[in-house]
Amino acid sequence: MSKKTALFIPSPIRSHVLPSFYLAELLSEEYDIVYAVGNHILEELCIENGFKCFTIGGFKIGLGMEERYIREKYGKTSFTRLFMAYFSNELYSLRKDIYDRIVQDWKPDLVILDVFTSTEFFILNQYSGLKIAFFNPMPSIYNVDEDPTVLANAPIENKPKSSKISKTNLLSWFTGARKYIMRLAGNFQYDDLIKKSGIAGSDTLIRSKFTLLFKDIPEIILVPEEFEFRLGGAKHYQFYLGLCQREGRVDTELDALFSEAWPDILKRKDNGERIIYCSFGTFFEGADRSLLNFVKLLSIALKGFENTHLVCSVNKYVIGALKSEGFDSDRVSLFSRVPQPTVLQNATAFITHGGMGGIKESIFYQVPMLVFPLDFSYDQNDNALKVEYHQLGIRGVFQYERVDGIKKKLKEILENKTYRESLRKFKAVTDIRYSRENVRHLLKENFSI
Structure with a gap:
């Protein structure tokens, strides 16, 4: 009997890919493991560690990557072109085509998505019968009021003293208007993504300091819960997996x-x-x-x-x-x-x-x-x-x-x-x-x- 297929989609960062190998190895007893990564360096890393892998690029939806995408595609950007990219959800169409081909070619049963590329969920949630879970290479990124914040005891930056408000001129008004219009386009894009994904209920979406979180979608945290300030603070859909050290890991690009x-x-x-x-x-x-x-x-x-x-x-x-x-x-x-x-x-x-x-x-x-x-x-x-x-x-x-x-x-x-x-x-x-x-x-x- 052939195995099912599990697709891993990590952020394009080595420190996110490496700990996921531990989870991938555990799942490999039940699944064929495939990685979809952001660049060829990470593709080599996955292959050297025994996993099938292909590159899908790094332009994610809903993360404000439109300006970089346009500059890379056309060599320069403009206000009109950027506005239309947001308004038409251009990156969504590009990304949807990629995932359509992936689902057709690889037929994954399970997707393990890096919580720092969580907006891909807007697309992946549309494929019928596809199970989705997040993995998080960091401790829980939900805010806990009783615990110290990530900025506790951070160095204090020297801030300039407040000065008198300068008179509004035509240029500053024009710049402010452009920013306002772009925010409207971004909000429209965001609403369009929610509509396309079929997500029901506004309480499903949770904004954290770092990324967009989705309530009730399983989140596998590749850290011991004991490393948190206290035990018992996990959501019912969060699961800690410990130190997640994989024996025999192969490193690449060594000196x-x-x-x-x-x-x-x-x-x-x-x-x-x-x-x-x-x-x-x-x-x-x-x-x-x-x-x-x-x-x-x-x-x-x-x-x-x-x-x-x-x-x-x-x-x-x-x-x-x-x-x-x-x-x-x-x-x-x-x-x-x-x-x-x-x-x-x-x-x-x-x-x-x-x-x-x-x-x-x-x-x-x-x-x-x-x-x-x-x-x-x-x-x-x-x-x-x-x-x-x-x-x-x-x-x-x-x-x-x-x-x-x-x-x-x-x-x-x-x-x-x-x-x-x-x-x-x-x-x-x-x-x-x-x-x-x-x-x-x-x-x-x-x-x-």
Whole structure:
């Protein structure tokens, strides 16, 4: 008897695709797994990890991507062309054609949709007999009044003092009128999407800080509920799956120098050196000066610790800039991308920006964290608060950290046994609650999967 087909549609972000592999592997016992991703880099990642995959591009509906779409298609944009794209729901027609072909060719029985591409639900909900569930690579993104917000203790930006209101002129009036007309077109588009999708009842749609949520549609959260500030806050259609670590995961786009240098780094570890691992993911795309300075400060701070070696994952532009500025230390190894699980299971401490993928891996390998949130618009600061709350590590302020502060924080997580003990207990609890057997049972009971 042939298997049914499950189609995964993640956001075009590596950190969203990777944790979904755990869920895909579990479902592969009952389903043939197919991925539809936004670019060829992610397509390669899925194929290398044993899944069928194809690319469908990244222009999603209902997310204000019309201007970028028009510029890419026509080379330039105009107010009239942009207005018509919204008013005619041009991206919807384009996307609907793509999904019509996918449904016809692959005949999926189940779609697992990234909650950060949730507006695709407007189209997918129209196909008869198609089961739909969301997956969320972050903790719950519903606001909980009693809990700290994601912006708690965020750096305060210097705001200009209020000035006298300038006289309205014709240009500002014209600009305001255009914005108002475009908002009307966006509202029309939104209403049209709801009508086309057949969604009944306005209470089905829930706007969160990050994305559009759909009430009563199953949401599989690829995080342990124990990482939240409190248990029992989940909606009846939310299901936590734990750390979601897939053994044998294959990473792509790795720095070729890593495989050459890693055996020597392990020898240093065998001789008593502690490995400190630092990675800020893909947040910095270029040779950002603040990151360059931080790496320098970190290398200076490590001089205060005997028998330590820093493995630092930064982009190639940062590496090039540091080398051009004469940065050289036999206690620091710089790579553009490393197989993170391999490094973490040999590390004594992890310096991170607070991405959920790295935090879960750090918990899995029981490595205390020093978290420096970089993006206060999404989950990083919230994650850092929770790391500190559960005593899995401590957090700092990236922009204002200096050598003495880094040394003090490193000393705390390296020498205070509280963090490793908290990590041990946390993992022991989640290993039992989210065993593969329990997770399989949860999926079958709640999703008829």
